[in-house]
Amino acid sequence: MHRISMVAQKTPRVVPPGFWFDDEVSFNDVQGFGSERPIVVLDSGVGGLTVVRQLERLIPGASILYVVDNDWYPYGNKPGSAVAGRVQQLFDQLCNQVKPSAFVLACNTASIALIEHGFEPRNHHVFSVVPLIEEALEVSVSKQIVLLATPGTVKSDYICHKVAGARMHANLWSMAAQSLVTLSERKLSGQKPDFKGFSDWVSDQLTAKERLSVDTVILGCTHFPHLIDELNEIFPSVEHWVDPANKIALQVFALTGARLASTHRPAKAAIFTRQRGASHYQRVLRKNGFISSWSYILSALEGGLGRGVTK
Structure with a gap:
């Protein structure tokens, strides 16, 4: 298990990644989570929900932003250098928009790609999974x-x-x-x-x-x-x-657990890197309490956390 502290790179990129809600609202055009600092969980699909379950068990008051990089699904059959560059790019963009309390890279392939290709960022709390x-x-x-x-x-x-x-x-x-x-x-x-x-x-x-x-x-x-x-x-x-899901959740809890204690129901939102095909994930995301809608996030930030969530 590795913990990596990533630094958002300032090098301009030709094509910055885009993020979308399933209601076709661009996440890039909204104000993220406002003053909330969610735990960001990233995977190319919905495998990372195994990590989310452990995070919710240990830190029930934490808001979570689940990022599905469906534009690059799956990571597992792509060159490590390309995956490492892609994850760094997504991290840069998300840090600019969300300022996460923790960033969980819920993919073994991507985590190892970062380790092997020299990404040693600092000053941000990034947790990655590797086979135990x-x-x-x-x-x-x-x-x-x-x-x-x-x-x-x-x-x-x-x-x-x-x-x-x-x-x-x-x-x-x-x-x-x-x-x-x-x-x-x-x-x-x-x-x-x-x-x-x-x-x-x-x-x-x-x-x-x-x-x-x-x-x-x-x-x-x-x-x-x-x-x-x-x-x-x-x-x-x-x-x-x-x-490794429980181990990484324990590490995140050690960093954020007390600070993310909450008396209200936390927000659980999902965003995608490609609009097409996002609806394919709706069933499993809703079953796990996630809503992919800007109106939901807006309601949550105004005090209606969790309203309208159906499982």
Whole structure:
């Protein structure tokens, strides 16, 4: 787990990123959260909601702005240098508009891209998720471990180094499971995902004996905790699903918990980097209490926090 303090860059950019509510109002044209300093959570899709749930459990009074970078979905199959540059660009823009109390990069691929490509910003509180390989070694009894992550994460030098070290103490299979991101998004949108292709792929990677010996799975993508029920059918002997969401929420709480205590219902808003396709996310966002509407934010800032929220 890494905590990065990012600095908003002052270098002008040719095409600044745009942010949109689902009601087609440009977030760039409004006054953000006013005096509120929300926790900003960024992912290319809705996988980061696994982190949001832990934040809400520990800091129920915090307002949260969930940023869906759907214009770049998914991060997991893109070059690390490009992802790192994109995230820095989004961070710069959001810091100018929102001045977040904390910035949570709820994507393992993007977090590792920042680490590997020299982004060491300062003076802003940025928290990033990475696969908890050391923690998996501690909890595994059989020392038969699987890492499920995106290709960008699995192929990164950072993870290759971590995996090589772990293999001195355990059998660790590192599996680039990009298809799980799509399956997770389908499940969250209300569709029934078909796991046969993924199950067959796992069978090509592991023998039945190896698969049944696995007692620990590292969830190296924030989308994957949404699929634990389905994954449990493929890895039925697993006792530990190692998910970094709680750890990062504890870190954010240590920084912001007392300051963000609130006596009113906090605002929960979602914005997108592309207008087209934003409605695709409405079901899962509303189910998790998020509204993508400027009129909702305006009402919240005027004291009607949470009014009209339906789940």
